[in-house]
Amino acid sequence: MTVERDYEPSPFSPGYGRRPLVFGGHETDLAELTDVFETLDFGESQSVLVSGLRGSGKTSLLSVLQDAARNRGWLVISDDASAGLMDRVMETAIPSLLQQLDQGTRARLTGLGIWQLNAQWEYVDRHREVRPLLRRDLVALSDVLAEHHPPAGVLITIDEVSSGKVRLRELSRFALEISHAIAEGANVMVVFAGIRLDLEALVEQEHTTFLRRSRELDFRRLSPPETRHVLAETIRIGGKRVDDDALALLVSISQGYPYLVQLAGDFAWRSSGSGPSITLADARAAQSRAITAVERRVISRVYQDLSEKDREFVAAMALDESRTKIADIVERMGVSDQYVQVYKKRLIESGYVQSDGRGYVTFSLPYLGDYIRSMNSESGPDAGRDDWQQYPPPKS
Ligand SMILES: Nc1ncnc2c1ncn2[C@@H]1O[C@H](COP(=O)(O)OP(=O)(O)O)[C@@H](O)[C@H]1O
Ligand SMILES: [Mg+2]
Missing domain, CATH: 1.10.8 (Helicase, Ruva Protein; domain 3)
Structure with missing residues (x-):
């Protein structure tokens, strides 16, 4: 049975990680990054940090980059920063990339002794005599891709960077491997995406100092x-x-x-x-x-991404309909001026708040102020919408 449709389906794509039909803005960054896929001239784009609030387009950018890279013959490893990252990349992502390579290339890679392939040149297992290291895999892949026509490299995108302790330790171990591969000259571009404070926490890790030289994209609003x-x-x-x-x-x-x-x-x-x-x-x-x-x-x-103190700050702001005087925040929070300055700086840097004339701040995220006001009013933001009170439990 076919369903007759007398209207066109919506071309819009509201939803996390749903790539838009038209990706607006960021032209310069996109052009410079995709140029690297062609030239292999990395410049400052060997590592890239994409920060921004939820819904600002980070995941969409990653998928635009992945497509551009694949179109140039690059291999793409993409993952989110959840537990088990290294294992997934080593045991699943890289073996499946090997399958995309032609037989001759696969044969040469086996010759390097890093992977063991069977008679059909399919990935079997890691060669047990060599401890499997991501850096070796990346260098080997990069070497064979460099001989392709046109020469290509490996794009690694890691989404949803989060600053939980265990996650950070794992991510930093992962990043260390990549930095070694890069130091050995591998044609690797690595892109990390997450909210600003989480990316900052990542860069502060012991082995991730090379990330300080990253190209930084900070996603705010489109013009x-x-x-x-x-x-x-x-x-x-x-x-x-x-x-x-x-x-x-x-x-x-x-x-x-x-x-x-x-x-x-x-x-x-x-x-x-x-x-x-x-x-x-x-x-x-x-x-x-x-x-x-x-x-x-x-x-x-x-809002849930905010710390307790950040929330106090934005709640103090939300008492005003438009902009808020810093001095009023100091008074409303009952803390020192310096203290308020520290939080102001943090919130401005992570994209929640912006300066609005000397001594004033305003919300940079549309409707955040309204949301907080509705939440702090007695009924909460969902009052009347999801109304359980309309369904009182039966009397026993
Ligand atoms: N540059 C853009 N232009 C138009 N729409 C976009 C753009 N970036 C993202 N979107 C849309 O915004 C929503 C959120 O995008 P997403 O990439 O998931 O954001 P984030 O990963 O930052 O949370 C999706 O519906 C997506 O289609
Ligand atoms: Mg996302």
Whole structure:
């Protein structure tokens, strides 16, 4: 049975790790990084740190890079920084990369004695006489890829870096292997992505000092023209038109926050149903739904990433509808001026807060202030939405 559809499916992709149809902004960084896949001239891009709040597009960037690398014949190792990273890479990722290489190359790699392949040149096991080390694998892979036409390398992307102690120890061991491979001249680009404070914790580890020389990408919001471009292009490719006033409203609802751009576009698209264009009424219909959804799916998680003290700071800010005077935060928190400065700096660096004129701060994440206000009001943000009170337990 076929289902008749009289409307086009939404071309928007709201959801973590869902690569957007149109990836907005970051052109220079992307161009310079993908150039490396062609030239193997790494410059400052041998290691890359991508920081940003949840929903700012880190995972999407990684997948754009992975595709660009594969298109140039590079091998790609991608993982998230969860427990067992090294084993997964050594026992699963690299063996499966070997299968992608042609037989002659595989045969040469076996000759190096690092891997044992069977008569069909399939990976069997590690050669037990040599202790398997990631650095050796990377150097060997890089050597054979360097002889390809065109020459290629290995891209390693590690997403979801987190600063838990055990994780950090494992990550730092992993990073150490990579730094050795790089020191031996391997054509390896490694990209770590996570929230800023977690990446900072990673760089402070004993064996990760080489990461201080990384290229740093800090994802904030897209500019208004970039936001406009993402919305308009996605709609165009999806097969509809969008009215100017509708587009302007969608830009202002989403405030350039990538996840919210996708949500606003998606709701507006759905509201337009089988119509050929997205109108102002559709954009208006999208507004409250998109904001509710971003609070639930993004802002609440962004808030959970904050420490207890950070939360006190943002709660003190949220008492004001717009910007907040630093002096008022000092007073509201009942702590010293210096103390407040330390937290202010942290929150600004990690992208939650920004300066707004001398002595003032404001939220840089759209709707975070509203979210905190609603949470600190008696009923909480979910009051009325997920209302268990409507279902009182039966009296026994
Ligand atoms: N540059 C971008 N332009 C348009 N949409 C984007 C961009 N980056 C991410 N998105 C969208 O934002 C949402 C969150 O992206 P994701 O990469 O998962 O963010 P993060 O990994 O930082 O949490 C997804 O819906 C994705 O499609
Ligand atoms: Mg992500």
